[in-house]
Amino acid sequence: MTGWLITNAFLHTHKFTEINLWLVAAAKKAGIDLTIKTNAEVLVRLDSKNTLAYKTDETDKPDFILFWDKDIRLAEYLELKGIPVFNSSRSIAICDDKSLTHLYLQRAGIKMPKTILAPMTYSNIGYTNTEFLEQVIAELSFPMVVKECFGSFGQQVYLVQNHMELEEKVKVIQPKPMLFQEFIEASKGKDVRLQVVGNQVVASMYRYSGNDDFRANITNGGKMKPYEPTKEQTDLAVECCKILGLDFAGVDILFGEKEEPIVCEVNSNAHFKNIYDCTGVNAADFIMEHILKELGNIIEVKDKEID
Ligand SMILES: Nc1ncnc2c1ncn2[C@@H]1O[C@H](COP(=O)(O)OP(=O)(O)O)[C@@H](O)[C@H]1O
Ligand SMILES: [Mg+2]
Known part of the structure:
Protein backbone atom coordinates (compact mmCIF):
# COMPACT_ATOMS: atom_id res chain seq x y z
CA MET A 1 0.00 0.00 0.00
CA SER A 88 -11.58 15.45 1.20
CA SER A 89 -10.99 18.83 -0.44
CA ARG A 90 -14.56 19.88 0.36
CA SER A 91 -14.24 19.04 4.06
CA ILE A 92 -10.92 20.85 4.33
CA ALA A 93 -12.38 23.91 2.58
CA ILE A 94 -15.38 24.08 4.93
CA CYS A 95 -13.24 23.68 8.05
CA ASP A 96 -10.59 26.13 6.91
CA ASP A 97 -13.17 28.91 6.69
CA LYS A 98 -14.83 29.40 10.08
CA SER A 99 -17.83 31.12 8.48
CA LEU A 100 -18.51 28.10 6.25
CA THR A 101 -18.13 25.74 9.21
CA HIS A 102 -20.82 27.77 11.00
CA LEU A 103 -23.11 27.78 8.00
CA TYR A 104 -23.03 24.02 7.57
CA LEU A 105 -23.18 23.08 11.25
CA GLN A 106 -25.86 25.55 12.24
CA ARG A 107 -27.98 24.51 9.27
CA ALA A 108 -27.78 20.95 10.61
CA GLY A 109 -28.98 22.10 14.04
CA ILE A 110 -25.64 21.94 15.89
CA LYS A 111 -25.47 24.31 18.84
CA MET A 112 -22.84 26.99 18.27
CA PRO A 113 -22.40 30.55 19.58
CA LYS A 114 -24.71 33.07 17.94
CA THR A 115 -22.70 34.37 14.96
CA ILE A 116 -22.94 37.12 12.36
CA LEU A 117 -20.73 37.15 9.27
CA ALA A 118 -19.15 40.43 8.22
CA PRO A 119 -20.21 41.55 4.74
CA MET A 120 -17.59 40.77 2.13
CA THR A 121 -15.58 43.67 0.73
CA TYR A 122 -12.91 44.02 -1.95
CA SER A 123 -9.19 44.11 -1.18
CA ASN A 124 -8.68 47.45 -2.90
CA ILE A 125 -11.74 49.02 -1.23
CA GLY A 126 -12.15 47.73 2.35
CA TYR A 127 -15.08 49.08 4.39
CA THR A 128 -16.08 52.54 3.23
CA ASN A 129 -18.52 52.60 6.16
CA THR A 130 -19.15 50.37 9.16
CA GLU A 131 -22.85 51.06 9.76
CA PHE A 132 -23.53 47.32 9.73
CA LEU A 133 -21.80 47.14 13.12
CA GLU A 134 -24.91 48.71 14.69
CA GLN A 135 -26.87 45.58 13.82
CA VAL A 136 -24.05 43.38 15.12
CA ILE A 137 -23.94 45.22 18.46
CA ALA A 138 -27.72 45.16 18.86
CA GLU A 139 -27.70 41.41 18.31
CA LEU A 140 -24.58 40.31 20.23
CA SER A 141 -23.69 43.12 22.68
CA PHE A 142 -20.36 43.28 24.58
CA PRO A 143 -18.00 41.65 25.31
CA MET A 144 -18.00 40.19 21.79
CA VAL A 145 -15.72 37.75 20.01
CA VAL A 146 -14.30 38.79 16.63
CA LYS A 147 -12.67 36.10 14.49
CA GLU A 148 -10.90 36.17 11.20
CA CYS A 149 -12.48 33.45 9.06
CA PHE A 150 -9.05 31.97 8.35
CA GLY A 151 -6.86 31.50 11.40
CA SER A 152 -5.53 29.02 13.93
CA PHE A 153 -3.85 28.59 17.34
CA GLY A 154 -6.05 31.36 18.74
CA GLN A 155 -3.97 33.94 16.91
CA GLN A 156 -6.76 35.50 14.87
CA VAL A 157 -9.44 35.44 17.59
CA TYR A 158 -10.15 38.57 19.64
CA LEU A 159 -12.38 39.77 22.46
CA VAL A 160 -13.66 43.34 22.21
CA GLN A 161 -15.29 45.24 25.06
CA ASN A 162 -16.96 48.21 23.44
CA HIS A 163 -17.94 49.94 20.22
CA MET A 164 -14.60 51.69 19.82
CA GLU A 165 -12.56 48.50 20.23
CA LEU A 166 -14.84 46.75 17.75
CA GLU A 167 -14.42 49.52 15.14
CA GLU A 168 -10.65 49.45 15.61
CA LYS A 169 -10.44 45.69 15.26
CA VAL A 170 -12.61 45.67 12.14
CA LYS A 171 -10.42 48.36 10.56
CA VAL A 172 -7.27 46.32 11.24
CA ILE A 173 -8.70 43.01 9.94
CA GLN A 174 -10.43 44.35 6.81
CA PRO A 175 -10.51 43.49 3.94
CA LYS A 176 -10.01 39.92 5.18
CA PRO A 177 -13.22 37.98 5.91
CA MET A 178 -14.29 37.96 9.56
CA LEU A 179 -17.20 37.08 11.81
CA PHE A 180 -18.72 38.40 15.04
CA GLN A 181 -19.75 36.05 17.79
CA GLU A 182 -21.54 35.87 21.09
CA PHE A 183 -19.00 35.49 23.92
CA ILE A 184 -19.71 32.31 25.88
CA GLU A 185 -18.86 33.73 29.30
CA ALA A 186 -19.19 30.37 31.11
CA SER A 187 -16.39 29.01 28.93
CA LYS A 188 -13.97 31.90 29.46
CA GLY A 189 -10.42 30.52 29.22
CA LYS A 190 -11.50 26.88 28.94
CA ASP A 191 -12.74 24.37 26.41
CA VAL A 192 -12.32 20.74 25.41
CA ARG A 193 -10.57 19.33 22.37
CA LEU A 194 -11.93 16.03 21.10
CA GLN A 195 -9.88 14.13 18.55
CA VAL A 196 -12.17 12.20 16.23
CA VAL A 197 -11.03 9.53 13.76
CA GLY A 198 -13.46 7.45 11.71
CA ASN A 199 -16.50 8.65 13.66
CA GLN A 200 -14.98 7.76 17.02
CA VAL A 201 -13.52 9.99 19.69
CA VAL A 202 -10.03 8.55 20.23
CA ALA A 203 -8.65 11.13 22.69
CA SER A 204 -9.75 14.23 24.49
CA MET A 205 -8.30 16.91 26.68
CA TYR A 206 -9.47 19.81 28.76
CA ARG A 207 -7.65 23.04 27.89
CA TYR A 208 -7.48 26.11 30.07
CA SER A 209 -5.60 29.35 29.72
CA GLY A 210 -4.55 29.48 33.38
CA ASN A 211 -4.61 33.28 33.22
CA ASP A 212 -6.91 36.08 32.11
CA ASP A 213 -6.87 35.09 28.44
CA PHE A 214 -10.28 33.96 27.18
CA ARG A 215 -8.62 31.59 24.68
CA ALA A 216 -7.68 28.07 25.75
CA ASN A 217 -5.30 27.24 22.88
CA ILE A 218 -2.11 25.46 24.03
CA THR A 219 0.02 27.19 21.38
CA ASN A 220 -1.19 30.44 22.88
CA GLY A 221 0.14 29.47 26.33
CA GLY A 222 -2.79 27.38 27.57
CA LYS A 223 -2.47 24.27 29.72
CA MET A 224 -4.03 20.83 29.29
CA LYS A 225 -5.39 17.91 31.28
CA PRO A 226 -6.68 14.51 30.12
CA TYR A 227 -10.46 14.60 30.02
CA GLU A 228 -13.29 12.08 29.97
CA PRO A 229 -15.88 13.57 27.63
CA THR A 230 -19.58 13.27 28.40
CA LYS A 231 -21.76 11.28 26.02
CA GLU A 232 -23.28 14.54 24.83
CA GLN A 233 -19.86 15.98 23.95
CA THR A 234 -18.78 12.75 22.25
CA ASP A 235 -21.96 12.48 20.19
CA LEU A 236 -21.74 16.14 19.22
CA ALA A 237 -18.12 15.87 18.02
CA VAL A 238 -18.88 12.76 15.97
CA GLU A 239 -22.03 14.36 14.55
CA CYS A 240 -20.02 17.43 13.41
CA CYS A 241 -17.54 15.18 11.59
CA LYS A 242 -20.36 13.30 9.89
CA ILE A 243 -22.03 16.54 8.76
CA LEU A 244 -18.76 17.91 7.39
CA GLY A 245 -17.68 14.60 5.85
CA LEU A 246 -14.46 14.43 7.84
CA ASP A 247 -12.40 11.26 8.21
CA PHE A 248 -10.56 12.79 11.15
CA ALA A 249 -10.64 16.13 12.98
CA GLY A 250 -10.07 18.00 16.20
CA VAL A 251 -13.34 19.40 17.52
CA ASP A 252 -13.27 22.31 19.98
CA ILE A 253 -16.24 22.41 22.36
CA LEU A 254 -17.14 25.25 24.73
CA PHE A 255 -19.10 25.00 27.99
CA GLY A 256 -22.49 26.65 28.19
CA GLU A 257 -24.01 28.03 31.41
CA LYS A 258 -25.35 24.62 32.37
CA GLU A 259 -22.18 22.91 31.13
CA GLU A 260 -24.07 22.06 27.92
CA PRO A 261 -21.70 21.59 24.97
CA ILE A 262 -21.47 24.35 22.37
CA VAL A 263 -19.32 23.74 19.29
CA CYS A 264 -16.57 26.33 18.82
CA GLU A 265 -14.85 25.06 15.69
CA VAL A 266 -13.73 21.97 13.80
CA ASN A 267 -10.11 21.52 12.68
CA SER A 268 -9.57 19.28 9.66
CA ASN A 269 -5.78 19.24 10.12
CA ALA A 270 -5.63 19.29 13.90
CA HIS A 271 -2.14 19.07 15.38
CA PHE A 272 -2.22 15.99 17.55
CA LYS A 273 1.14 16.36 19.32
CA ASN A 274 -0.35 18.17 22.33
CA ILE A 275 -3.14 15.65 22.77
CA TYR A 276 -0.50 12.88 22.60
CA ASP A 277 1.61 14.56 25.28
CA CYS A 278 -1.53 14.93 27.38
CA THR A 279 -3.14 11.50 26.90
CA GLY A 280 -0.50 9.20 25.36
CA VAL A 281 -2.88 8.52 22.45
CA ASN A 282 -1.25 8.80 19.04
CA ALA A 283 -3.99 9.90 16.62
CA ALA A 284 -1.70 9.05 13.68
CA ASP A 285 -2.11 5.30 14.41
CA PHE A 286 -5.89 5.65 14.33
CA ILE A 287 -5.70 7.67 11.11
CA MET A 288 -3.71 4.92 9.35
CA GLU A 289 -6.08 2.25 10.63
CA HIS A 290 -9.03 4.30 9.38
CA ILE A 291 -7.49 4.83 5.94
CA LEU A 292 -6.77 1.10 5.54
CA LYS A 293 -10.35 0.32 6.52
CA GLU A 294 -11.78 2.92 4.14
CA LEU A 295 -9.60 1.74 1.25
CA GLY A 296 -10.71 -1.81 1.98
CA ASN A 297 -14.26 -0.57 1.65
CA ILE A 298 -13.51 1.31 -1.56
CA ILE A 299 -11.83 -1.76 -3.08
CA GLU A 300 -14.79 -3.91 -2.00
CA VAL A 301 -17.23 -1.52 -3.66
CA LYS A 302 -15.15 -1.53 -6.87
CA ASP A 303 -15.04 -5.34 -6.87
CA LYS A 304 -18.81 -5.41 -6.50
CA GLU A 305 -19.21 -3.01 -9.42
CA ILE A 306 -17.07 -5.28 -11.63
CA ASP A 307 -19.13 -8.36 -10.61
N1 LIG B 1 -17.54 32.51 21.27
C1 LIG B 1 -16.60 32.21 22.16
N2 LIG B 1 -16.82 32.35 23.49
C2 LIG B 1 -15.85 32.04 24.39
N3 LIG B 1 -14.62 31.60 24.05
C3 LIG B 1 -14.33 31.45 22.74
C4 LIG B 1 -15.30 31.73 21.72
N4 LIG B 1 -14.74 31.50 20.52
C5 LIG B 1 -13.49 31.09 20.76
N5 LIG B 1 -13.22 31.05 22.09
C6 LIG B 1 -11.93 30.67 22.71
O1 LIG B 1 -10.90 31.02 21.80
C7 LIG B 1 -10.19 29.85 21.36
C8 LIG B 1 -9.81 29.99 19.90
O2 LIG B 1 -10.96 30.06 19.08
P1 LIG B 1 -11.15 29.13 17.81
O3 LIG B 1 -12.43 29.54 17.15
O4 LIG B 1 -11.02 27.71 18.20
O5 LIG B 1 -9.95 29.60 16.86
P2 LIG B 1 -8.54 28.93 16.48
O6 LIG B 1 -8.77 28.33 15.13
O7 LIG B 1 -7.58 30.03 16.43
O8 LIG B 1 -8.23 27.87 17.51
C9 LIG B 1 -11.10 28.68 21.67
O9 LIG B 1 -10.37 27.49 21.88
C10 LIG B 1 -11.82 29.16 22.93
O10 LIG B 1 -11.02 28.94 24.09
MG1 LIG C 1 -9.47 26.20 17.94
Whole structure:
Protein backbone atom coordinates (compact mmCIF):
# COMPACT_ATOMS: atom_id res chain seq x y z
CA MET A 1 0.00 0.00 0.00
CA THR A 2 1.47 3.38 -1.00
CA GLY A 3 0.41 6.88 -0.07
CA TRP A 4 1.52 10.45 -0.47
CA LEU A 5 1.49 12.80 2.46
CA ILE A 6 0.87 16.22 0.97
CA THR A 7 2.33 19.05 3.02
CA ASN A 8 2.88 22.73 2.43
CA ALA A 9 6.23 23.63 0.88
CA PHE A 10 6.41 26.93 2.70
CA LEU A 11 5.66 25.90 6.28
CA HIS A 12 8.93 24.89 7.83
CA THR A 13 8.44 25.17 11.57
CA HIS A 14 9.33 22.27 13.85
CA LYS A 15 5.67 21.96 14.82
CA PHE A 16 4.71 21.03 11.27
CA THR A 17 7.71 18.87 10.30
CA GLU A 18 7.34 16.88 13.51
CA ILE A 19 3.72 15.95 12.68
CA ASN A 20 4.77 14.89 9.17
CA LEU A 21 7.41 12.53 10.55
CA TRP A 22 4.90 11.09 13.04
CA LEU A 23 2.47 10.35 10.24
CA VAL A 24 5.18 8.64 8.18
CA ALA A 25 6.26 6.56 11.22
CA ALA A 26 2.66 5.55 11.99
CA ALA A 27 2.16 4.59 8.33
CA LYS A 28 5.27 2.41 8.39
CA LYS A 29 3.95 0.61 11.47
CA ALA A 30 0.71 -0.04 9.59
CA GLY A 31 2.59 -1.42 6.56
CA ILE A 32 2.01 1.67 4.42
CA ASP A 33 4.78 3.27 2.38
CA LEU A 34 3.96 6.96 2.88
CA THR A 35 6.06 9.48 0.95
CA ILE A 36 6.10 13.17 1.80
CA LYS A 37 5.41 15.43 -1.19
CA THR A 38 4.90 19.15 -1.00
CA ASN A 39 2.32 21.22 -2.85
CA ALA A 40 5.23 22.80 -4.74
CA GLU A 41 6.32 19.39 -6.04
CA VAL A 42 2.87 18.13 -6.99
CA LEU A 43 1.62 21.08 -9.00
CA VAL A 44 -1.86 21.30 -10.44
CA ARG A 45 -0.99 20.57 -14.08
CA LEU A 46 -3.81 21.50 -16.36
CA ASP A 47 -2.48 20.17 -19.64
CA SER A 48 -3.70 17.55 -22.05
CA LYS A 49 -1.21 14.93 -20.82
CA ASN A 50 -2.56 12.75 -18.08
CA THR A 51 0.48 13.32 -15.84
CA LEU A 52 -0.17 13.34 -12.14
CA ALA A 53 2.98 15.19 -11.20
CA TYR A 54 6.38 16.15 -12.61
CA LYS A 55 8.49 13.10 -13.53
CA THR A 56 5.71 10.78 -12.33
CA ASP A 57 4.08 8.16 -14.51
CA GLU A 58 0.90 6.16 -13.97
CA THR A 59 2.73 3.41 -12.10
CA ASP A 60 3.86 5.92 -9.46
CA LYS A 61 0.25 6.84 -8.67
CA PRO A 62 -0.28 6.30 -4.93
CA ASP A 63 -3.17 4.25 -3.55
CA PHE A 64 -4.28 7.22 -1.47
CA ILE A 65 -3.36 10.72 -0.41
CA LEU A 66 -3.21 11.97 3.14
CA PHE A 67 -3.75 15.67 2.62
CA TRP A 68 -2.09 17.54 5.47
CA ASP A 69 -2.46 21.00 4.03
CA LYS A 70 -5.08 23.54 3.07
CA ASP A 71 -4.18 23.83 -0.63
CA ILE A 72 -7.70 22.84 -1.56
CA ARG A 73 -7.25 23.35 -5.30
CA LEU A 74 -4.52 20.73 -5.27
CA ALA A 75 -6.68 18.41 -3.13
CA GLU A 76 -9.55 18.71 -5.60
CA TYR A 77 -7.21 18.14 -8.55
CA LEU A 78 -5.97 14.91 -6.97
CA GLU A 79 -9.54 13.78 -6.33
CA LEU A 80 -10.36 14.46 -9.97
CA LYS A 81 -7.43 12.22 -10.88
CA GLY A 82 -9.35 9.45 -9.12
CA ILE A 83 -7.18 9.08 -6.02
CA PRO A 84 -8.85 8.75 -2.59
CA VAL A 85 -7.95 11.89 -0.61
CA PHE A 86 -8.18 12.07 3.22
CA ASN A 87 -9.64 14.51 4.32
CA SER A 88 -11.58 15.45 1.20
CA SER A 89 -10.99 18.83 -0.44
CA ARG A 90 -14.56 19.88 0.36
CA SER A 91 -14.24 19.04 4.06
CA ILE A 92 -10.92 20.85 4.33
CA ALA A 93 -12.38 23.91 2.58
CA ILE A 94 -15.38 24.08 4.93
CA CYS A 95 -13.24 23.68 8.05
CA ASP A 96 -10.59 26.13 6.91
CA ASP A 97 -13.17 28.91 6.69
CA LYS A 98 -14.83 29.40 10.08
CA SER A 99 -17.83 31.12 8.48
CA LEU A 100 -18.51 28.10 6.25
CA THR A 101 -18.13 25.74 9.21
CA HIS A 102 -20.82 27.77 11.00
CA LEU A 103 -23.11 27.78 8.00
CA TYR A 104 -23.03 24.02 7.57
CA LEU A 105 -23.18 23.08 11.25
CA GLN A 106 -25.86 25.55 12.24
CA ARG A 107 -27.98 24.51 9.27
CA ALA A 108 -27.78 20.95 10.61
CA GLY A 109 -28.98 22.10 14.04
CA ILE A 110 -25.64 21.94 15.89
CA LYS A 111 -25.47 24.31 18.84
CA MET A 112 -22.84 26.99 18.27
CA PRO A 113 -22.40 30.55 19.58
CA LYS A 114 -24.71 33.07 17.94
CA THR A 115 -22.70 34.37 14.96
CA ILE A 116 -22.94 37.12 12.36
CA LEU A 117 -20.73 37.15 9.27
CA ALA A 118 -19.15 40.43 8.22
CA PRO A 119 -20.21 41.55 4.74
CA MET A 120 -17.59 40.77 2.13
CA THR A 121 -15.58 43.67 0.73
CA TYR A 122 -12.91 44.02 -1.95
CA SER A 123 -9.19 44.11 -1.18
CA ASN A 124 -8.68 47.45 -2.90
CA ILE A 125 -11.74 49.02 -1.23
CA GLY A 126 -12.15 47.73 2.35
CA TYR A 127 -15.08 49.08 4.39
CA THR A 128 -16.08 52.54 3.23
CA ASN A 129 -18.52 52.60 6.16
CA THR A 130 -19.15 50.37 9.16
CA GLU A 131 -22.85 51.06 9.76
CA PHE A 132 -23.53 47.32 9.73
CA LEU A 133 -21.80 47.14 13.12
CA GLU A 134 -24.91 48.71 14.69
CA GLN A 135 -26.87 45.58 13.82
CA VAL A 136 -24.05 43.38 15.12
CA ILE A 137 -23.94 45.22 18.46
CA ALA A 138 -27.72 45.16 18.86
CA GLU A 139 -27.70 41.41 18.31
CA LEU A 140 -24.58 40.31 20.23
CA SER A 141 -23.69 43.12 22.68
CA PHE A 142 -20.36 43.28 24.58
CA PRO A 143 -18.00 41.65 25.31
CA MET A 144 -18.00 40.19 21.79
CA VAL A 145 -15.72 37.75 20.01
CA VAL A 146 -14.30 38.79 16.63
CA LYS A 147 -12.67 36.10 14.49
CA GLU A 148 -10.90 36.17 11.20
CA CYS A 149 -12.48 33.45 9.06
CA PHE A 150 -9.05 31.97 8.35
CA GLY A 151 -6.86 31.50 11.40
CA SER A 152 -5.53 29.02 13.93
CA PHE A 153 -3.85 28.59 17.34
CA GLY A 154 -6.05 31.36 18.74
CA GLN A 155 -3.97 33.94 16.91
CA GLN A 156 -6.76 35.50 14.87
CA VAL A 157 -9.44 35.44 17.59
CA TYR A 158 -10.15 38.57 19.64
CA LEU A 159 -12.38 39.77 22.46
CA VAL A 160 -13.66 43.34 22.21
CA GLN A 161 -15.29 45.24 25.06
CA ASN A 162 -16.96 48.21 23.44
CA HIS A 163 -17.94 49.94 20.22
CA MET A 164 -14.60 51.69 19.82
CA GLU A 165 -12.56 48.50 20.23
CA LEU A 166 -14.84 46.75 17.75
CA GLU A 167 -14.42 49.52 15.14
CA GLU A 168 -10.65 49.45 15.61
CA LYS A 169 -10.44 45.69 15.26
CA VAL A 170 -12.61 45.67 12.14
CA LYS A 171 -10.42 48.36 10.56
CA VAL A 172 -7.27 46.32 11.24
CA ILE A 173 -8.70 43.01 9.94
CA GLN A 174 -10.43 44.35 6.81
CA PRO A 175 -10.51 43.49 3.94
CA LYS A 176 -10.01 39.92 5.18
CA PRO A 177 -13.22 37.98 5.91
CA MET A 178 -14.29 37.96 9.56
CA LEU A 179 -17.20 37.08 11.81
CA PHE A 180 -18.72 38.40 15.04
CA GLN A 181 -19.75 36.05 17.79
CA GLU A 182 -21.54 35.87 21.09
CA PHE A 183 -19.00 35.49 23.92
CA ILE A 184 -19.71 32.31 25.88
CA GLU A 185 -18.86 33.73 29.30
CA ALA A 186 -19.19 30.37 31.11
CA SER A 187 -16.39 29.01 28.93
CA LYS A 188 -13.97 31.90 29.46
CA GLY A 189 -10.42 30.52 29.22
CA LYS A 190 -11.50 26.88 28.94
CA ASP A 191 -12.74 24.37 26.41
CA VAL A 192 -12.32 20.74 25.41
CA ARG A 193 -10.57 19.33 22.37
CA LEU A 194 -11.93 16.03 21.10
CA GLN A 195 -9.88 14.13 18.55
CA VAL A 196 -12.17 12.20 16.23
CA VAL A 197 -11.03 9.53 13.76
CA GLY A 198 -13.46 7.45 11.71
CA ASN A 199 -16.50 8.65 13.66
CA GLN A 200 -14.98 7.76 17.02
CA VAL A 201 -13.52 9.99 19.69
CA VAL A 202 -10.03 8.55 20.23
CA ALA A 203 -8.65 11.13 22.69
CA SER A 204 -9.75 14.23 24.49
CA MET A 205 -8.30 16.91 26.68
CA TYR A 206 -9.47 19.81 28.76
CA ARG A 207 -7.65 23.04 27.89
CA TYR A 208 -7.48 26.11 30.07
CA SER A 209 -5.60 29.35 29.72
CA GLY A 210 -4.55 29.48 33.38
CA ASN A 211 -4.61 33.28 33.22
CA ASP A 212 -6.91 36.08 32.11
CA ASP A 213 -6.87 35.09 28.44
CA PHE A 214 -10.28 33.96 27.18
CA ARG A 215 -8.62 31.59 24.68
CA ALA A 216 -7.68 28.07 25.75
CA ASN A 217 -5.30 27.24 22.88
CA ILE A 218 -2.11 25.46 24.03
CA THR A 219 0.02 27.19 21.38
CA ASN A 220 -1.19 30.44 22.88
CA GLY A 221 0.14 29.47 26.33
CA GLY A 222 -2.79 27.38 27.57
CA LYS A 223 -2.47 24.27 29.72
CA MET A 224 -4.03 20.83 29.29
CA LYS A 225 -5.39 17.91 31.28
CA PRO A 226 -6.68 14.51 30.12
CA TYR A 227 -10.46 14.60 30.02
CA GLU A 228 -13.29 12.08 29.97
CA PRO A 229 -15.88 13.57 27.63
CA THR A 230 -19.58 13.27 28.40
CA LYS A 231 -21.76 11.28 26.02
CA GLU A 232 -23.28 14.54 24.83
CA GLN A 233 -19.86 15.98 23.95
CA THR A 234 -18.78 12.75 22.25
CA ASP A 235 -21.96 12.48 20.19
CA LEU A 236 -21.74 16.14 19.22
CA ALA A 237 -18.12 15.87 18.02
CA VAL A 238 -18.88 12.76 15.97
CA GLU A 239 -22.03 14.36 14.55
CA CYS A 240 -20.02 17.43 13.41
CA CYS A 241 -17.54 15.18 11.59
CA LYS A 242 -20.36 13.30 9.89
CA ILE A 243 -22.03 16.54 8.76
CA LEU A 244 -18.76 17.91 7.39
CA GLY A 245 -17.68 14.60 5.85
CA LEU A 246 -14.46 14.43 7.84
CA ASP A 247 -12.40 11.26 8.21
CA PHE A 248 -10.56 12.79 11.15
CA ALA A 249 -10.64 16.13 12.98
CA GLY A 250 -10.07 18.00 16.20
CA VAL A 251 -13.34 19.40 17.52
CA ASP A 252 -13.27 22.31 19.98
CA ILE A 253 -16.24 22.41 22.36
CA LEU A 254 -17.14 25.25 24.73
CA PHE A 255 -19.10 25.00 27.99
CA GLY A 256 -22.49 26.65 28.19
CA GLU A 257 -24.01 28.03 31.41
CA LYS A 258 -25.35 24.62 32.37
CA GLU A 259 -22.18 22.91 31.13
CA GLU A 260 -24.07 22.06 27.92
CA PRO A 261 -21.70 21.59 24.97
CA ILE A 262 -21.47 24.35 22.37
CA VAL A 263 -19.32 23.74 19.29
CA CYS A 264 -16.57 26.33 18.82
CA GLU A 265 -14.85 25.06 15.69
CA VAL A 266 -13.73 21.97 13.80
CA ASN A 267 -10.11 21.52 12.68
CA SER A 268 -9.57 19.28 9.66
CA ASN A 269 -5.78 19.24 10.12
CA ALA A 270 -5.63 19.29 13.90
CA HIS A 271 -2.14 19.07 15.38
CA PHE A 272 -2.22 15.99 17.55
CA LYS A 273 1.14 16.36 19.32
CA ASN A 274 -0.35 18.17 22.33
CA ILE A 275 -3.14 15.65 22.77
CA TYR A 276 -0.50 12.88 22.60
CA ASP A 277 1.61 14.56 25.28
CA CYS A 278 -1.53 14.93 27.38
CA THR A 279 -3.14 11.50 26.90
CA GLY A 280 -0.50 9.20 25.36
CA VAL A 281 -2.88 8.52 22.45
CA ASN A 282 -1.25 8.80 19.04
CA ALA A 283 -3.99 9.90 16.62
CA ALA A 284 -1.70 9.05 13.68
CA ASP A 285 -2.11 5.30 14.41
CA PHE A 286 -5.89 5.65 14.33
CA ILE A 287 -5.70 7.67 11.11
CA MET A 288 -3.71 4.92 9.35
CA GLU A 289 -6.08 2.25 10.63
CA HIS A 290 -9.03 4.30 9.38
CA ILE A 291 -7.49 4.83 5.94
CA LEU A 292 -6.77 1.10 5.54
CA LYS A 293 -10.35 0.32 6.52
CA GLU A 294 -11.78 2.92 4.14
CA LEU A 295 -9.60 1.74 1.25
CA GLY A 296 -10.71 -1.81 1.98
CA ASN A 297 -14.26 -0.57 1.65
CA ILE A 298 -13.51 1.31 -1.56
CA ILE A 299 -11.83 -1.76 -3.08
CA GLU A 300 -14.79 -3.91 -2.00
CA VAL A 301 -17.23 -1.52 -3.66
CA LYS A 302 -15.15 -1.53 -6.87
CA ASP A 303 -15.04 -5.34 -6.87
CA LYS A 304 -18.81 -5.41 -6.50
CA GLU A 305 -19.21 -3.01 -9.42
CA ILE A 306 -17.07 -5.28 -11.63
CA ASP A 307 -19.13 -8.36 -10.61
N1 LIG B 1 -17.54 32.51 21.27
C1 LIG B 1 -16.60 32.21 22.16
N2 LIG B 1 -16.82 32.35 23.49
C2 LIG B 1 -15.85 32.04 24.39
N3 LIG B 1 -14.62 31.60 24.05
C3 LIG B 1 -14.33 31.45 22.74
C4 LIG B 1 -15.30 31.73 21.72
N4 LIG B 1 -14.74 31.50 20.52
C5 LIG B 1 -13.49 31.09 20.76
N5 LIG B 1 -13.22 31.05 22.09
C6 LIG B 1 -11.93 30.67 22.71
O1 LIG B 1 -10.90 31.02 21.80
C7 LIG B 1 -10.19 29.85 21.36
C8 LIG B 1 -9.81 29.99 19.90
O2 LIG B 1 -10.96 30.06 19.08
P1 LIG B 1 -11.15 29.13 17.81
O3 LIG B 1 -12.43 29.54 17.15
O4 LIG B 1 -11.02 27.71 18.20
O5 LIG B 1 -9.95 29.60 16.86
P2 LIG B 1 -8.54 28.93 16.48
O6 LIG B 1 -8.77 28.33 15.13
O7 LIG B 1 -7.58 30.03 16.43
O8 LIG B 1 -8.23 27.87 17.51
C9 LIG B 1 -11.10 28.68 21.67
O9 LIG B 1 -10.37 27.49 21.88
C10 LIG B 1 -11.82 29.16 22.93
O10 LIG B 1 -11.02 28.94 24.09
MG1 LIG C 1 -9.47 26.20 17.94
